Amino acid sequence: EEFHFDLLVGGSLGGMVALELAVQAPSRFASVAVIGCGGRSDAWVRGQVHCERRVLESGLPDKQAIALARGFAMLSFRSSQGLDARFPELGIEAWLDHHGSALAARFTRARYHALLGAMASHDLGHDRGGLVLALKGLECPLHVMGIDTDSLFSPALVQELAEAARQAGRFGSLRWLRSPHGHDAFLLEWAQVTAWLDYLLVLRPRKELP
Numbered sequence: 001e002e003f004h005f006d007l008l009v010g011g012s013l014g015g016m017v018a019l020e021l022a023v024q025a026p027s028r029f030a031s032v033a034v035i036g037c038g039g040r041s042d043a044w045v046r047g048q049v050h051c052e053r054r055v056l057e058s059g060l061p062d063k064q065a066i067a068l069a070r071g072f073a074m075l076s077f078r079s080s081q082g083l084d085a086r087f088p089e090l091g092i093e094a095w096l097d098h099h100g101s102a103l104a105a106r107f108t109r110a111r112y113h114a115l116l117g118a119m120a121s122h123d124l125g126h127d128r129g130g131l132v133l134a135l136k137g138l139e140c141p142l143h144v145m146g147i148d149t150d151s152l153f154s155p156a157l158v159q160e161l162a163e164a165a166r167q168a169g170r171f172g173s174l175r176w177l178r179s180p181h182g183h184d185a186f187l188l189e190w191a192q193v194t195a196w197l198d199y200l201l202v203l204r205p206r207k208e209l210p
Contacts, residue, residue, distance in 0.1 A: 004028050007200055011035040011186045012153075013115070016122045023124065026139040031172065033143035033200050035186045035193070036150060038157030039131045039164055040123040045152060048076050049120040056113045066112055067100030074099050079149040079182030131164040141165075141172030145186075145196055148176050152183040172203075 008029045010018030015034030022032040041049075055069040074096055075083075083092060103112070125131035135142065142165040146158030158174075165171040177192050179185035186193055 002028065005030065007031045007033065009033045009035075009197070009200070010037075012037055012183065013119055016119070016124075019124050022140070022142075023128070023134055023137045026137055029140050031140050031143065031200065031203065032138065033145070033172075033196075034161075035145040035177070035196075036147055036183055037122075037153050037161075039125060039134075039161040040157070041120055042154075042157055044154070045122075046120045048072070048152070049116045053113055053116050053120075056109055056116075062109045063101075063104040066104040066107055066109060067097070069112065069116075070100040070103040071096040076152050077182060077184040079151060079180060081149065082179075082181040085180065125164075131161070132167045135165050135168035135170050138168070138170045140170070142170050143172040143175075143200055145175045145177055145193075147183060147185045148178050149180060149185065150183045175199075 005028060008018050008022060008031070010016070011034070015037035018032060018034055019037075019039065022029050052069040052072050055072070056065050058065055060068065087095065107115075125134045128134035128137070142161075144158060144162045144165070146155050146162075147153075148155060150158075155176075162171065162174040175196055177185050177189055177196075179189045179192070181188050
């Protein structure tokens with residue numbers, strides 16, 4: 001049985017998955033929305049992931065390697081402004097160690113390596129004639145929310161995705177989450193995220209796209 005959905009939403013890696021789902025099964029979705037991701041991973045994302053995967057490929061014990069790689073990732077998920085406000089003198093080290101240990105307790109080395117690989121290889125336009133042609137395969141509008149202090153998926157990458165959707169005739173909207181917290185702001189700024197979701201939920205699904 002083929003399921004149909006009024007709205008498909010994803011953030012960060014979930015946004016990448018949402019984009020792929022919407023392109024591969026376009027008839028199933030009346031609207032698609034992503035937050036904190038672009039249509040591709042740029043050199044900054046790939047470089048960040050490369051370093052984290054090299055830690056996982058090192059001779060360190062499993063839990064230590066996972067925790068260290070996660071520490072590097074956590075820094076890319078936040079902004080210097082947000083971290084300095086939260087940890088003006090002490091505490092950043094314990095915070096990083098906590099998040100590293102938490103992931104090491106529930107992830108295997110291989111699973112984390114594979115997850116990072118999925119992020120590094122994200123490129124919606126690959127083998128589809130480019131991003132614009134890939135988005136032409138959608139049968140619904142694409143709504144995008146960027147994060148103004150995101151250093152992982154920069155505002156430029158978000159703008160690139162929105163502009164490609166516009167050129168493809170699939171543009172729904174572009175909005176910005178204003179926050180000092182960087183990429184992870186979509187997990188922290190609930191008032192702004194829920195207001196965006198409320199906006200999307202009250203929109204009448206539009207399937208009459210060319």
